Structure formats: C-alpha cells, structure tokens
Amino acid sequence: MPFSSDEIPNPRQSVLRERRDAAVSGHLERTPAIYRGAIRIHPEADDWSRRRDDAPPSLFLTGPIGVGKTHTAWQASRQWLSTTVDRFGRVPSIETWRSTALFDALRPDNRDYDAKALTGTLQRADLLYVDDLAAARVSPTGWTQERLYEIFDERYINRRPVLITCDVLPGQISHIVGDRVSSRLGEMCRGGVLLLEGDDRRKGGVAA
Ligand SMILES: Nc1ncnc2c1ncn2[C@@H]1O[C@H](COP(=O)(O)OP(=O)(O)O)[C@@H](O)[C@H]1O
Ligand SMILES: [Mg+2]
DSSP states (O other): OOOOTTTSOOHHHHHHHHHHHHHHHHHHHHSOGGGOSOOOOOHHHHHHHTTOTTSOSSEEEEOSTTSSHHHHHHHHHHHHHHHHHHHHSSOOOEEEEEHHHHHHHTSTTOSSSOHHHHHHHHHHOSEEEEEOTTOOSSOOOHHHHHHHHHHHHHHHHTTOOEEEEESSOGGGOHHHHOHHHHHHHHHHTTTOEEEOOBOOGGGTOOBO
C-alpha cells in the first residue's frame, strides 16, 4: 500500500531517531547494573528530564539513604539525554561522577587524571551529574575545592545544568565543597530541589 503523506518517513527524523537510540543505549551501558531497570520517577524529576518549559534547568535530589535518589538520577539523566537529542538534534555530553571519585580525581597528586584537563571537561559538559555529593567523610582540601569552584562557577555563569544527589540540602554542604560552590548550587537549583521521601528501599521500604 502506498504511503500517505503523513507516513512518508522523513529522513531527518530517521537520522535523529537513530542518533537518539544509539545515545540512550550507550548511556544504559555506562549505567551501573542495579540502576538500569525502568522505574516510575517523581513527576518533578520527570518534568526536569523532559525539559518541560517551566522545569528548572538543574535538579538537586535529596532525601534519606536508600529512598531512590541515585536510581531516579540515572533514569532522569537518560530521559534528559533522549529529550535533548530530539529537541536539539545533537547528542549532548553527560559527565557522571560519584563525588568521592571526583574529589580524588581532582587532587593535585592524582596520577590517573590531569586535574586541569578534567576541570575543563566538567566545565563544558552539557550535563554534569554528581552522585552522593555529601558522601565524603574527609572533605576535599583547599586545592581541590578551588577546582570545584572553577567547575561550578563556570557552569553557573553559563547556565549549564547540574544533576546532584545528596542526603542533605545545598545549604548544608559548605564544609565539603566550600561556601562559594554551596551558594552557587543553591541558586542553580532554586526551584529544583526535590525531596524524595520514604523508607530505605534496601531494607524493603517504598518511597512515598
Ligand atoms: N522507584 C523504584 N522502584 C523500585 N526500586 C527502586 C526505586 N528507586 C530505587 N529503587 C531501588 O532501591 C535501592 C536504593 O535506591 P538508590 O537509588 O540507590 O537510593 P539512594 O541513592 O537514595 O540511597 C536500589 O536497589 C534501587 O534500584
Ligand atoms: Mg545514592
């Protein structure tokens, strides 16, 4: 049967769809195994990930341990990626870091990373996702906090989004990331601080 004009595959749409599917598969491969399964995420996280017009650019997921912050963030970042490819026709860069690994990588004596080059990458990425921002028991040193300041200030002044999970609020992490980063995060995530409530799912709890 011949195609109606509505059904004729549009080459640009096909290319975009392929690009999006490849990007989402790559993201899933990088996702830790327990966070690959699709879950129903909080409507505000869903709005953020689908870049709805009134959603804030950055998202700060907070709440007690085990409530589902990290799983929500992985799924939200995957949806954000998919929406961005569809809307802007290009594959955005997403940097995902556990905070403790990030602080280590930014230390001046780290042999695996060039802290300056990494700082530049994290300043420019289309989305920076930092998991469990308050997890470090030993706060980063002044030098590492300066790199964090460079990263977050550059993102702040260019309105580049961040996705953060953390078991405390942005105003309660100054001792870890420094006052300047804490203050910028507060502004970047204004309207986008989302409290997930419920019991520890690792102990069989279900979030509200
Ligand atoms: N909505 C959900 N439905 C089913 N399982 C979930 C959901 N959210 C999280 N989980 C599971 O609960 C456990 C804890 O989630 P996680 O995101 O690691 O918590 P948090 O980051 O808040 O400490 C993980 O095994 C995760 O896969
Ligand atoms: Mg977590």
